[in-house]
Amino acid sequence: MTIRPGRIAVHIALILYTILALGPIFLILINAFKTRRAIFADPLGLPNGQTWTTIGFDRVFANSDFGLYFFNSLTVTIVSLVLIVLIGAMAAWALTEYRFRGNTILSLYLAIGIMVPIRLGSVSILRMMVELNLVNTLTALILVYVAQGLPLAILILGEFIQQIPKDLRDAARCDGVSEYRIFFSIILPLISPAIATVAVFTMVPVWNDLWFPLILAPGDGKQTITLGVQQFIGQYVTDWNAVLASLTLAIAPVLALYLLFSRYLVRGLTAGAVK
Amino acid sequence: MADVSLHGVAKSFGATEILRDINLSVDDGEFVVFVGPSGCGKSTLLRIIAGLESVSGGEIRIDKKRVNELPPADRKIAMVFQSYALYPHMNVYKNMAFGLKFAKTHKAEADRRVRQAAEILKLTPLLDRKPRELSGGQRQRVAIGRAIVRNPSVFLFDEPLSNLDAALRVNTRLEIAKLHRDLGATMIYVTHDQVEAMTLASKIVVLNQGRIEQVGAPLELYRSPRNLFVAGFIGSPRMNFIKGQVLRAEGSNVTIGFAGTEATLDVRPGSVNPGDHVTVGIRPEHMEAGGAESTSLRGTIDAVEQLGESSYVYMRLASGDDVIVRAPGETEATPGGTYTAHVPTRALHIFDAAGLSVLPDQS
Amino acid sequence: MTDLTASHVQSTDVVPARSRFPIHIVVFLAPALAIYTLFSIYPLVDTIRLSLYTGDETGARSFVGLQNFSTLLTDPNWSGQFWNAFTNNLIFFAIHMVVQNGIGLGLAMLLSLPRLTGGSVYRTLIFLPTMLSVVIIGFIWQLMLNPLWGIAPSLLKAVGLGSLFGPWLGQESTALLTVSLISVWQFVGIPMMLIYAALLNIPDDLLDAATVDGAGPFSVFWFVRLPLILPTLGVVSILTFVANFNAFDLIYAIKGALAGPNFSTDILGTFFYRTFFGFQLQVGSPTMGAAVATAMLVIILIGVLIYLFGVQRRLQRHTF
Numbered sequence: 001m002t003i004r005p006g007r008i009a010v011h012i013a014l015i016l017y018t019i020l021a022l023g024p025i026f027l028i029l030i031n032a033f034k035t036r037r038a039i040f041a042d043p044l045g046l047p048n049g050q051t052w053t054t055i056g057f058d059r060v061f062a063n064s065d066f067g068l069y070f071f072n073s074l075t076v077t078i079v080s081l082v083l084i085v086l087i088g089a090m091a092a093w094a095l096t097e098y099r100f101r102g103n104t105i106l107s108l109y110l111a112i113g114i115m116v117p118i119r120l121g122s123v124s125i126l127r128m129m130v131e132l133n134l135v136n137t138l139t140a141l142i143l144v145y146v147a148q149g150l151p152l153a154i155l156i157l158g159e160f161i162q163q164i165p166k167d168l169r170d171a172a173r174c175d176g177v178s179e180y181r182i183f184f185s186i187i188l189p190l191i192s193p194a195i196a197t198v199a200v201f202t203m204v205p206v207w208n209d210l211w212f213p214l215i216l217a218p219g220d221g222k223q224t225i226t227l228g229v230q231q232f233i234g235q236y237v238t239d240w241n242a243v244l245a246s247l248t249l250a251i252a253p254v255l256a257l258y259l260l261f262s263r264y265l266v267r268g269l270t271a272g273a274v275k
Numbered sequence: 276m277a278d279v280s281l282h283g284v285a286k287s288f289g290a291t292e293i294l295r296d297i298n299l300s301v302d303d304g305e306f307v308v309f310v311g312p313s314g315c316g317k318s319t320l321l322r323i324i325a326g327l328e329s330v331s332g333g334e335i336r337i338d339k340k341r342v343n344e345l346p347p348a349d350r351k352i353a354m355v356f357q358s359y360a361l362y363p364h365m366n367v368y369k370n371m372a373f374g375l376k377f378a379k380t381h382k383a384e385a386d387r388r389v390r391q392a393a394e395i396l397k398l399t400p401l402l403d404r405k406p407r408e409l410s411g412g413q414r415q416r417v418a419i420g421r422a423i424v425r426n427p428s429v430f431l432f433d434e435p436l437s438n439l440d441a442a443l444r445v446n447t448r449l450e451i452a453k454l455h456r457d458l459g460a461t462m463i464y465v466t467h468d469q470v471e472a473m474t475l476a477s478k479i480v481v482l483n484q485g486r487i488e489q490v491g492a493p494l495e496l497y498r499s500p501r502n503l504f505v506a507g508f509i510g511s512p513r514m515n516f517i518k519g520q521v522l523r524a525e526g527s528n529v530t531i532g533f534a535g536t537e538a539t540l541d542v543r544p545g546s547v548n549p550g551d552h553v554t555v556g557i558r559p560e561h562m563e564a565g566g567a568e569s570t571s572l573r574g575t576i577d578a579v580e581q582l583g584e585s586s587y588v589y590m591r592l593a594s595g596d597d598v599i600v601r602a603p604g605e606t607e608a609t610p611g612g613t614y615t616a617h618v619p620t621r622a623l624h625i626f627d628a629a630g631l632s633v634l635p636d637q638s
Numbered sequence: 639m640t641d642l643t644a645s646h647v648q649s650t651d652v653v654p655a656r657s658r659f660p661i662h663i664v665v666f667l668a669p670a671l672a673i674y675t676l677f678s679i680y681p682l683v684d685t686i687r688l689s690l691y692t693g694d695e696t697g698a699r700s701f702v703g704l705q706n707f708s709t710l711l712t713d714p715n716w717s718g719q720f721w722n723a724f725t726n727n728l729i730f731f732a733i734h735m736v737v738q739n740g741i742g743l744g745l746a747m748l749l750s751l752p753r754l755t756g757g758s759v760y761r762t763l764i765f766l767p768t769m770l771s772v773v774i775i776g777f778i779w780q781l782m783l784n785p786l787w788g789i790a791p792s793l794l795k796a797v798g799l800g801s802l803f804g805p806w807l808g809q810e811s812t813a814l815l816t817v818s819l820i821s822v823w824q825f826v827g828i829p830m831m832l833i834y835a836a837l838l839n840i841p842d843d844l845l846d847a848a849t850v851d852g853a854g855p856f857s858v859f860w861f862v863r864l865p866l867i868l869p870t871l872g873v874v875s876i877l878t879f880v881a882n883f884n885a886f887d888l889i890y891a892i893k894g895a896l897a898g899p900n901f902s903t904d905i906l907g908t909f910f911y912r913t914f915f916g917f918q919l920q921v922g923s924p925t926m927g928a929a930v931a932t933a934m935l936v937i938i939l940i941g942v943l944i945y946l947f948g949v950q951r952r953l954q955r956h957t958f
Contacts, residue, residue, distance in 0.1 A: 010748050014760045017745060021764045021823070024778050027789065043789050091670035094663050106667070113678050115876075115942045117884040119907075120931040121681025123688060123914060123924050128681065147677035150670055179662040208771035210887040215915075226771045230891060233777055240787075243777070250774050258769045262762045327846050348852030360847035364865045373861070374851030421851075 025251060032056055032244035039240055056245030060232070063242070066249055068221055069228035076138050076224060077207045080145040084202050085195055087146070088153035089161075093183050096158045097169070113151030118144065119211055126215055136220040144212055149202035156201070160194040161187060196264040207254070225250055277338035277351060277428035277461060278303045279324060284333035286319055286485075293319050294485045297333070301463060301478070306455050309465045310472040311482035311508070317465045318433055320482070324463065325354050325431050338428060348377060353422035354431040357438065359414045361406040361421075367393075368402040371421045378425065385424075392423040395457075412443045419454070432464040436471060448474060469509055473497070481505050503630040506556050512587060514624070515562075515598040519555040521547045527635070531555060531625060534594040536570045538620045546633040547625075553633070556624035559587065559599040562616040572598065573615045579608050590614050682935070688928035699925070706929035720930070722901055723909035724937075726814055730905055731882040733818040734825075739874055741822070742829025747859070749830070750837040761834070765827035772824065776891035779820045783807050807892065810902040817903050821888050825881075829874045836870035837863060869953040876945040883938050886911060906934050 030046055031039045038051035045051070060066055095107055118125075125144060126135075134140040164187065172182045213227040223231065229250045236242045284297040294316045301307045309317040322328040324335060326347035335342050342350050353374075361370050368389055375385040393399045396416040406414055415435060422430055432451070436444045452475055455462055466472055472479050473493045481488040481496065481504070488508075489501045500506035506514050519533030529547060530539040533555045547553060562572070574590035577597075581604070588600045588608050600616045608614050625633050689706055691699045710716050745764060749757050767775060783790050783806055791803040806816040840863060848858045886907030889897050895912050897904035912920075914927030 007751075010751060010754070011756075014745070014748055014764075017741075018760055018763045021767055021826075024782050025767065025770070028778050028781070040787065043787060043792075087669045087673065090666040094666035098660070098663050100659070100663055106671075109679075110670075110674065113674060115880060116682065116935065116938060117880065118678045118681070119884060119886075120935045120938075121678065121685045122910075123928045123931060124681035124684035125677065127684075127924070128677075143673065143677050147673050150674050150678075154670065180665075183666070204769055208769075208773070210771070210773050210890065214890075226773050229771075229777075230773050243781070247774055247777055251770060254769055254771075255766075258766060259762075262765075263758075322846075325846075325850060327849065346852075347850040352850070354847070354850045356843045356847055358841060358843045360841065360843035362844065362848075362862060373848075373853075377852030377854075377857065421847075425851075 025255075028244055028247050029251065032241075032248040036241055039244070053241070054245075056239075056241030056243075057249070059236075059239065059242040060245045060249060063236070064228060064232045064246075065221060065223075066225075066228065066246070069223050069225045070249075070253070072138060072222060073207055073225040076141045076145065077203055079138075079142050080149065080206050081199060081203050083142070083146045084149040084153045085157075085198055088150050088198070089157050089188060089191055090183065091150070092154045092157035092161055093187055095154065096161045110151045110154055113148070114155065118148045122211070122215055129216055134216075136217050136222045138217065138222055140216045141212055141224070144216065145202075145206045145209075149198075149206070152201050153198045156197050157191060157194055160191055160197075164190050196261075278305075279429055279461060279463065280336045280339075281320075281324075282334045282336070284320070284323060284335065285331050286316070286323060286328065287331050292485055294323075297487060299480060299487065299490065301461060303461055304459050306452075306462045306464065306475055306477045307480060308472040308476035308478070309463065309480045309482055310467065310469055311488075313467055315482040316485040317467075317482045321354075321431055321433055321463060321465045324350075324429075325352055326350050327354075348374075351428040352431055353425045353427035353429075354433065355418045355422050355435045357434040359406075359418040359438070361414055361417055363406050366403050366405055367398060367409070367417050367420075370406070370417055371424050374421065374425050388424045388426070389420075392420040395423065395454075396420045411439050412447065415439060415447055416450075419451075423454075423458075428461060430460055430462040432462065434466055435464075436466070436468075451475065469511065473509070479509075481508060483508075499632065499634065499636070500556075500624065501632055503554060503556070503626050506624055506626070506632075510558055512559050512599050512601075514556045514558050515596075517555045517557070517592070517594070517596045517598065519553045519625075521549050521551045521553060524549050531623075534572055534592045534596055536572065538570050538618075538623055540620050540623060540625070541635055542625060542633040543635050547627055552628050554626040554630070556626065557598070557618050557622060559601045561622035562598075562600045562618050570620065571615050571617050573613060574598065576608050576610050576612050576614050578610055579606065581606075588614050588616075590616075685928045685931050686935070688925055689932040691925050691928075693923070693925050706926055707933070710926070710929055710933060716926075719901065719904070719909060720933075723904045723906050726903065727883055727885075727905040729814060730818050730821075730885065731879060733815065734822055734878050734882055735875065737819065738822040738826055739829045739871070739878060741826050742874070743833050743871075745826070745830045746833035746837055747863075749834050752842070761831070765831060767824045768827040770824070772821075772887040773891040775820065775824045776888045779823075780807065780892050783816070808899060810899045813893070813899060813903045817889060817892060820892075821885070828877070832870055832874055833867060836867040840866050869950070872945065872949050872953050875949075876942065879941045879945075880938055883934060883941070906930070906937070910934060 027043065031043060033047040033054065034045075034051045035053045035055075038045070038047070042051075047053075091110075095103060095110075129135050129140045132140075134143075168186060168190075169182055172186055177186075207224075208226055209224070210226050210230060213224045214230075217223065218227065229246050232246050233243050236246075279301040281297050281299045284294060285292070286294040297320060309320060311317050319328060323330055324337075326342070326345060330343065337350055337352070347354075362373065365373065371389045371392060372385050375388065380388070389402075390399070393402055396419060398413070398416055398420055401409060401413060401417075406417070409417065415438075418435070435451070436447055439447060448471060451464075455475075464471075464475060476493055478490065479493055479496055480490050483504050489496060489505045491499075496505060496509045500509060500514075503516070507516070517533045519531045521529055522532045522537060523530040524547065527541045527544045528539065529542050530537055531553060572592055574592040576588055576590045578589040579602075580587040580589075584604050586602045586604055586606045586608070588602045588606065589597065590600065591597050598616075600614065602608060602614075602616075627633050690701060690703060692702045692706065693699045710720050748754075749761060781787055781789075785791065785803075785805055791800060794800050794803050804812065806812045844862060844866075845858055848862045853861060883906060885905060889903050889905060889908050890911065893903050893908075895908060895915075895917055897908045910927060910930045912922075913930045914922050914924065916922030
């Protein structure tokens, strides 16, 4: 390109938008460490020697079970992800590798779940969980999230498995390796790069979901962090220090993980998007 | 129609120099081929002429006018890309007419030109097809057609044949040569394939590491390569190089010892002195025939490749040098045996320690 | 080798393929199909079934056909709320299509400029809000726009627009727009990434060819890049549609289940929640809830079908 007008204008536009995207989050984070007076007197200022306080955090920890909620979210997210990847990979392998009657229909059947939100079945899901005695358990959440995440995971993993050279499996078959061994010792290790992509599409919605925790596990100390924050803020809405601190506690781990792994997450997302 | 000239053109990306001090003139109607190994800067040079890359220094003139500041569309050029770069969402007709829309060509005139180009390239039945419905060769012709309709002063080709299979490549090569004859336009063509360069060019520009090594007609480069690089690049199989030393020198007449034998020939006066190390170059195809003033090389045969009309004998000389000899097709040479090749003195190329040819200029 | 692979089924092996379905295929598929069927498909089907029933206080259910739907669409107690939620949802969707996908497209265009320094940093940072919970985002903006705190008014004053500020989230006239824009703010990263990936996929040669053909930056965008990313824009649209007609968390976090003021931010998701669980004056009804969910399902299916058969078929995917 000979003429590239306004490269600087491009950067100004991008920087402005980046500030717009991050500013609110940044403001919450800095004000969480300020006294109530400073929050109102100088909302844009960084905390300093005079305004620094962690009183909000103290109140959050005193009045709620944040550690527990965090642990709940972690359990639900990780168990769901592991199950989705494992079960999803098995199904994706079966659907891409073997041609059998009903293969196409099964693929279409699974595709329903990509387009239709499972939320719309909530009435029946709640009824079922009541009958199974699973209300207010993490198991209920995990089961629903696995069901929700599987279709897309199978699609992504299937496309990935297709790219694994067929010779690799055929060579193993010539050596008399069983189909199970082929899957667990050849295919499964090879799809690990796809897990990043699957993780973007399954972990984030699970971690952030409010709906299912709200209807399936709203109490008994089984709240996830998202629901926990929502309930806490509803209760302490006028305590600005506590509200800002609870928001910060909810944001911080995601922020840290995202900045650590953003390279993989973003790559996974764009790789998935190309399809 | 137009000529193209480059004056001191340089290009660098950050600290890396891609091209330095390129001076070249392309006459009106000439077919110039830029050839060189990958990464030599030939494609960059073409893109600079097209206006797709800016220069870090120097001047480009098309039709004697400075065009450095002109966008590609105003340079009266058309370009054929290696990947063809056909717009996948437009049919053949629209692909060809796309550029005319911006040149504000009248609709009827645009239609006439597209149909005429389609006629020349035998694309008329395909005008409604999308690129994905075409074969590689057809896509190639559309890409050329898109260039023709613009009626450019200069055609630029960027490795246009490298995505075609061997048979189609020969065909298309002939078609491009014919096109050049018919249109009489100036064409600049980039390739890494020296056969394409030799067959198409009226003038070859050999590039290496961002510099022009030699410019000349195909046979001129073949007969009198100016340096080791050009000698090794032009010709297939590649020229044999054997280490040698100047034994005696009387004016321009020198005797060179190499591979246990010696040869006496004329060089540029004063270019070498007794005792200098030189490189002796011999093309494989010049080693079969004996002759009056010839010297012979003996060696052990490593391998023999039978091509039918000729054979290539790979042998190791007593001096340790490996050479390839083109032998008759029905040669009786077998691996492990010995082989003697005769080399006429006039087929020898002599390069000094810096790699430059020391033979007197032939014209 | 007793195990069969699909490609070998007909040709090799001792066991005739038709006589026995290969057991390992069943083993590989069973867990996924079981969980998916039980906790995704069955509830959806059961919800549709439930929508045809009505229940009383004792829990006994009786079949009423489509009566729930006619109640929903015509009974003045229901239809007003339903259509209000539906209209609001349409507005919510329209704002996302125009603003979210418009800004996403713009950012993607900027980010795909050749040799842009810091592109990946911008991408990472702009995408960041997408990773946070909608609930958190809702609270953050509630604080930002809170007149008590005064961040928004003082920032507006700083750029000379102080007079524009109002209690946007509290006013009936602006609440829906404000909530929509908060959601747009959070999710701009998704269309941005998808479109960016699609733009990257266009070979440079094609853009060079267009430049040589005399197309300026605007023409290159309009005649070459835009047509080539249309399939991606289609995907972005349907994703936006499904997400928007299924949204709930943001409104619930900011405005509660009542979606105030005066239901001005009520969308189908919150309407469904209230119908199912009830609120102040009304007891929840699983069967009416199921009817609302089924209505939402139908709306989403119509959208998906329009996309699959009306849009996607016409958009040729290009391989380069």
